[in-house]
Amino acid sequence: MATVSFHYVTKRFGNFVAVKDFDLGIGDKEFVVLVGPSGCGKSTSLRMLAGLEKITEGTIEIDGRVVNNVHPKDRDIAMVFQNYALYPHMTVYKNMAFGLQLRRFPKSEVDKRVHDAAEILEISELLKRKPRELSGGQRQRVAVGRAIVRKPSVFLFDEPLSNLDAKLRVQMRGEILKLHHRLQSTIIYVTHDQIEAMTMGSKIVIMNAGEIMQVGEPIKVYDSPDNMFVAGFIGSPAMNFLEVKLISKDRALWVDGGEFCLPIPDSKGQKYAQHKGKTCYFGIRPEHMYDREFIKDYDPRNVIKARVDLIEPVGSFVILQIVVGKATIVAQVDSHTRAVLGEEMDLVADMEKMHLFSTDPPHLSLSIS
Amino acid sequence: MREKLESYRAYLFLIPGLFFLFLFTYLPIIWSTWLSFNEWNLLSPKPVFSGLENFVKLWQHDVFWLVMKNSFFFVTVSIFPTMFLALVFAILIDERMKGRVYYIYSLFYPTLIPMAAAAMLWVYIYSPNLGILNIFLAKLGLPKLGWLGSSQTSLWALIIMTFWKNLGFFTLIYLAGLQNVNRELYEAAYIDGAGWWRRHFSITFPLVGPTSLFVLVVAIILTFRVFDQIHLMTEGGPGNSSNVIVYYIFENGFKFFDWGRASTLTTILVLILLSLTLIIFGIFGKRITYTAD
Numbered sequence: 001m002a003t004v005s006f007h008y009v010t011k012r013f014g015n016f017v018a019v020k021d022f023d024l025g026i027g028d029k030e031f032v033v034l035v036g037p038s039g040c041g042k043s044t045s046l047r048m049l050a051g052l053e054k055i056t057e058g059t060i061e062i063d064g065r066v067v068n069n070v071h072p073k074d075r076d077i078a079m080v081f082q083n084y085a086l087y088p089h090m091t092v093y094k095n096m097a098f099g100l101q102l103r104r105f106p107k108s109e110v111d112k113r114v115h116d117a118a119e120i121l122e123i124s125e126l127l128k129r130k131p132r133e134l135s136g137g138q139r140q141r142v143a144v145g146r147a148i149v150r151k152p153s154v155f156l157f158d159e160p161l162s163n164l165d166a167k168l169r170v171q172m173r174g175e176i177l178k179l180h181h182r183l184q185s186t187i188i189y190v191t192h193d194q195i196e197a198m199t200m201g202s203k204i205v206i207m208n209a210g211e212i213m214q215v216g217e218p219i220k221v222y223d224s225p226d227n228m229f230v231a232g233f234i235g236s237p238a239m240n241f242l243e244v245k246l247i248s249k250d251r252a253l254w255v256d257g258g259e260f261c262l263p264i265p266d267s268k269g270q271k272y273a274q275h276k277g278k279t280c281y282f283g284i285r286p287e288h289m290y291d292r293e294f295i296k297d298y299d300p301r302n303v304i305k306a307r308v309d310l311i312e313p314v315g316s317f318v319i320l321q322i323v324v325g326k327a328t329i330v331a332q333v334d335s336h337t338r339a340v341l342g343e344e345m346d347l348v349a350d351m352e353k354m355h356l357f358s359t360d361p362p363h364l365s366l367s368i369s
Numbered sequence: 370m371r372e373k374l375e376s377y378r379a380y381l382f383l384i385p386g387l388f389f390l391f392l393f394t395y396l397p398i399i400w401s402t403w404l405s406f407n408e409w410n411l412l413s414p415k416p417v418f419s420g421l422e423n424f425v426k427l428w429q430h431d432v433f434w435l436v437m438k439n440s441f442f443f444v445t446v447s448i449f450p451t452m453f454l455a456l457v458f459a460i461l462i463d464e465r466m467k468g469r470v471y472y473i474y475s476l477f478y479p480t481l482i483p484m485a486a487a488a489m490l491w492v493y494i495y496s497p498n499l500g501i502l503n504i505f506l507a508k509l510g511l512p513k514l515g516w517l518g519s520s521q522t523s524l525w526a527l528i529i530m531t532f533w534k535n536l537g538f539f540t541l542i543y544l545a546g547l548q549n550v551n552r553e554l555y556e557a558a559y560i561d562g563a564g565w566w567r568r569h570f571s572i573t574f575p576l577v578g579p580t581s582l583f584v585l586v587v588a589i590i591l592t593f594r595v596f597d598q599i600h601l602m603t604e605g606g607p608g609n610s611s612n613v614i615v616y617y618i619f620e621n622g623f624k625f626f627d628w629g630r631a632s633t634l635t636t637i638l639v640l641i642l643l644s645l646t647l648i649i650f651g652i653f654g655k656r657i658t659y660t661a662d
């Protein structure tokens with residue numbers, strides 16, 4: 001298997017900068033997910049690694065070898081495309097064998113590899129069929145099969161599950177993870193779906209407007225986002241942001257939002273002390289706001305009074321849209337909540353899980369700035 | 370009941386179109402087929418039923434066989450290079466090669482100009498003494514050719530001119546066909562290690578099958594029906610060496626005033642085109658891949 005390194009890679013299309021100073025190291029056998037909104041440069045980065053796009057500046061290395069000018073076929077990579085890219089006029093067998101035949105593998109070796117891969121992916125009975133005779137999930141398996149027969153050093157996945165329905169997506173997610181475990185290969189996976197990123201990646205790379213916003217283990221990124229973009233992008237429903245002023249009261253630091261005033265716990269107070277008196281953004285995730293009626297021990301100072309604007313029962317929990325002053329925020333509360341539309345309710349904010357971000361772009365977390 | 374009424378209404382809307390189709394397409398075919406079994410010429414000014422006599426006479430006529438040979442030769446020799454080059458040019462234009470605009474103008478210009486103008490241009494090109502083709506041959510130290518005036522070269526000269534005229538049209542059709550081929554397939558093949566030729570041989574050629582089928586049938590019909598350039602450039606000569614079936618029909622109908630024989634030739638042409646189309650669809654219709662997924 002292999003390591004991959006991007007060294008300050010930039011890609012320009014005319015005057016448009018698609019990827020800017022992309023600098024990332026990927027270890028052997030790592031499962032790295034590039035995640036971000038449409039047009040953030042994640043697919044372009046992957047395509048540069050695959051050799052499908054030329055690199056404007058910087059270098060890309062695979063296993064210590066600079067591959068900027070190396071033909072894709074000589075990079076020892078295999079790619080799974082968003083629309084599967086199965087050759088429609090070839091059978092599943094031929095689709096999987098095509099790359100090996102081009103590399104002039106002996107017929108017996110081609111046959112063995114195709115059948116082995118088909119067995120792993122449970123598509124042995126489909127080998128004689130053509131892609132149009134397969135379901136979306138089966139096509140996806142064939143596309144993966146075509147990649148694994150090559151036994152490449154690095155697997156590249158470009159939004160491979162985005163054409164599948166929600167149930168199948170969850171199933172395939174699990175299967176790709178199992179495959180990674182089995183093959184012990186380096187995988188670079190592109191998606192715009194943050195749940196896919198969180199559940200699959202051993203390391204996730206959050207991108208926006210061509211730049212890396214944060215790199216890290218999924219849970220660390222979730223717990224400690226470096227900036228407001230990452231905080232808002234990772235997590236569903238998205239984190240709430242309210243403009244507040246940091247004030248000092250009763251020998252503690254407080255966030256003062258006008259309609260509410262909440263104390264910052266001592267454990268976090270020291271980090272933010274230097275920002276006292278400043279205006280900043282207070283961030284709290286919907287799942288860290290509770291319906292007061294359903295928790296026993298809470299600090300009464302952490303209560304926010306708000307008017308219920310929308311109730312969305314999901315089953316295992318209820319999503320509430322609530323109005324605090326002029327702002328609308330979201331809370332994810334117990335499924336048995338007795339919240340009434342249009343009426344006021346008490347919510348308790350878990351201030352241990354709060355975040356503060358600068359009001360100046362790029363809205364860095366005050367815990368690191 | 371309501372569905373039945375709906376379908377009647379649909380047929381009602383089709384009546385004006387079907388009326389004109391019948392009047393200007395089916396009726397002339399039926400009429401000319403009927404006439405092909407009649408003697409109708411200057412000696413017999415009214416059609417007189419003569420059974421298969423016209424067919425038998427044609428069968429025994431050397432010129433008929435020369436015309437048939439010329440027509441099939443014209444079709445076979447011009448179609449396959451036209452299709453192949455049209456596809457290659459369409460691929461090159463589609464891949465945004467250098468000088469693309471120049472190629473687009475050069476290819477499509479012949480398609481846009483009227484056949485009469487193109488014929489005059491090529492009469493000049495083929496002119497034995499003033500023509501640029503012979504001037505070019507002379508510069509290369511090669512002997513000058515008679516081109517349109519020689520029975521050895523007249524048919525070839527017309528084939529080359531027709532190839533030049535039709536190439537842009539078929540390139541345009543292939544260019545449209547190429548838009549249906551998923552770009553990711555080329556990228557997948559590129560990563561798999563397929564070179565330019567292999568990518569197109571293994572992916573483009575099979576996947577433009579429906580377009581090729583259409584181009585093949587249209588090209589056969591168009592090439593069998595060549596007339597204008599023959600009429601303007603050689604009049605089928607010299608010595609019928611460039612005479613083809615439609616021009617032969619014209620000669621019989623409007624020069625020799627043998628409308629019965631002209632109708633017989635028309636019936637033969639219709640039968641040839643119909644059989645070729647059926648054979649082509651029979652062979653290729655089920656084998657080609659119609660959809661991208």
